[in-house]
Amino acid sequence: MNFPNRKRLILQTVEEKGSVEVKELAELLQTSEITIRRDLTTLATDGLIYRTHGGAMKVGLAVNPVQFVNKTAVNSENKDHICRLAAQEINEGDVVFMDCGSTVFRLCQFIRNKRIQVITNSLPVVNELMQSEVTVNLVGGEVDLKRQAVHGLIAHEHVARYHAHKAFLGVDGISAQHGLSAHSETEGGMTLAMAAQAETVYLLCDSTKLEKDKYVQFAPLSLIQVLVTDSNARPDVLELYREKGVRVLN
Template sequence: MLNAERHKLIMDLLKRKGTVKLKNLIEVSDSSESTIRRDLAELENLGVLKRVHGGAILNQSRTIEMSMLEKSVRNVQEKKRIARLAASTVVDGDCIYLDAGSTTFEMIDFLVGRDITVVTNGLMHVEELVNLDLNAYILGGKMKAKTKAIIGGIALDNIMNYRFDKAFIGANGIHMTDGYTTPDMEEALLKRRSMELSDETFIVADTSKLHHSHFAKMFDLEEAVLITNGMNEEEKLSLMKKTSVMEVLD
């Protein structure tokens, strides 16, 4: 495979998944480890990716956010497995908060039949919850057209009317130093408020979010349980020093 072809393959995989592992790149490109490491170094010098232990992640702007549609087609199977594990923590009688994210949206199918109350700031979420006959409330406020999330001052005031047994929150970035982050400050404030109003808080995010840091901090790692998938041992050990981790087994 030519140099340019390998570079295109690497970038195509990164754009679809957000993160790639070295061993997977070696397999799909039928190349040596030294060749792939050299490719990653060249692409890092171009500023399009960042090398991390065991692979690489896509460089992302701290303030640009993907739409709900774009999020919903990335890492779909990983999100479903994370969603199933997250939903398994919910018991009858719970009042829960579902953040407006693509992984929290995947939780809804796994909540069918539960005797629970759900509060959400996701327009797509509340429609699906009602369609599946789950007891649901939606926050009032300003709607973000791109992500179908309700945010802003009215939403922050509105959420104070509730208290939650569990909150399930998405994150755009998971960083050992910076904590959980997202591109939008208004959304970060609402995520933080939902954490403060909940007895237990869970971050539901696949490993493509690891090592990323975005503009607005939600809260520190130790303030929530992380539910994720497929970490390498170094990442797992580093995270477990700071927070509780529930990992989907591949």
């Protein structure tokens, strides 16, 4: 069966059922799961479905997820490598903060079977973990449709009520000299709120963001204890962070 016909049947099935698994689609279309995963990635990039771990969801079940889905698809292999390393740091019974970053979102697939508590401001993280072993606490406040996340003063007050063993956070840029930076004050504010309430702060950051300074420099490097990045990171760059006392996983 060619792609146009598979596309038609996939979209029809997702529309009728709301969500569907890769295995189910492979049986329905009598093709391989590898082919189905490739098709779903293409359809998600076009904004026709919402890609979930193990399958796909109707776009209407999540609020304007198209931009976020596209963002999660960028450097997906490196992000998954980062998240596998991060998942190994999470123990049964942990209370964990997860922010709305696209890399942090991909951590969901590696923690679904862990009996932990996750506090998050990310709508996609909530959607992904609802049918899992994880207990989810959604931060309250104003919904940012573009970021698919909850932000604002009320959200910060919500976070301040909780104590977490670990926080897994994303960032737009990081440098050994200037610390953490973001595209906006909004994004930096939630990072600070979660970091303040966590015993250990992990920064999940692919190598393209290392030694990059963005619009708002909002925190020194000392905010984080662990940097988790990918294997493409230059050893000399990673050494800059180790010299500052940051533990590096890659």
